[in-house]
Amino acid sequence: EAQVTQNPRYLITVTGKKLTVTCSQNMNHEYMSWYRQDPGLGLRQIYYSMNVEVTDKGDVPEGYKVSRKEKRNFPLILESPSPNQTSLYFCASSRPGTQWYEQYFGPGTRLTVT
Amino acid sequence: SQKIEQNSEALNIQEGKTATLTCNYTNYSPAYLQWYRQDPGRGPVFLLLIRENEKEKRKERLKVTFDTTLKQSLFHITASQPADSATYLCALDFSGNTGKLIFGQGTTLQVKP
Numbered sequence: 001e002a003q004v005t006q007n008p009r010y011l012i013t014v015t016g017k018k019l020t021v022t023c024s025q026n027m028n029h030e031y032m033s034w035y036r037q038d039p040g041l042g043l044r045q046i047y048y049s050m051n052v053e054v055t056d057k058g059d060v061p062e063g064y065k066v067s068r069k070e071k072r073n074f075p076l077i078l079e080s081p082s083p084n085q086t087s088l089y090f091c092a093s094s095r096p097g098t099q100w101y102e103q104y105f106g107p108g109t110r111l112t113v114t
Numbered sequence: 115s116q117k118i119e120q121n122s123e124a125l126n127i128q129e130g131k132t133a134t135l136t137c138n139y140t141n142y143s144p145a146y147l148q149w150y151r152q153d154p155g156r157g158p159v160f161l162l163l164i165r166e167n168e169k170e171k172r173k174e175r176l177k178v179t180f181d182t183t184l185k186q187s188l189f190h191i192t193a194s195q196p197a198d199s200a201t202y203l204c205a206l207d208f209s210g211n212t213g214k215l216i217f218g219q220g221t222t223l224q225v226k227p
Binding site for chain 2 (some may be wrong): 004033035040041042043044045050058059071088090092099102103104105106108110
């Protein structure tokens, strides 16, 4: 089954404790992206990657890091989480050049930073 | 900067009626526009895409229009059903084929039986 998976689905952590949210897709997509979704603010892009070793900032990259060492994986790293990073996070993937960037989203990771 | 506006107020309609949701944008014209459906606590699911040179696109009970002069897209669900209740997001690519989408905040549709 074609899908985007994220782990963990739920995470409660404390300020300053480094964490990684994993994202993996099995569709051989070149493009992957991370979003955060907050009430009243909608979906905002954090980082995106056009291909392996190619990443770029989205609209709200502060406090986040990403890496793209393999085509299927695109982890999101919070080096020193803060309470304002409490949010619902989504990973997405698509294949540029076909279907004009229809994006497939993961199930989401709900992060709480206390 | 680019701005996308969707009606933040929930849309309540009776089953069987046509639901019409609006997506307005400012500044530059996007190459294409997408509509997604999102259920509470779940990831958005792609519904339809319409290109800048297309006026209308249909898929089953769904219809999307794209007016680049008005800078507006309308999303219609005909013969609506309670199962259509969800939040609907429009998304635009202003960057021209990089896949970098900007999403609207979404409009919540509630279809009452």
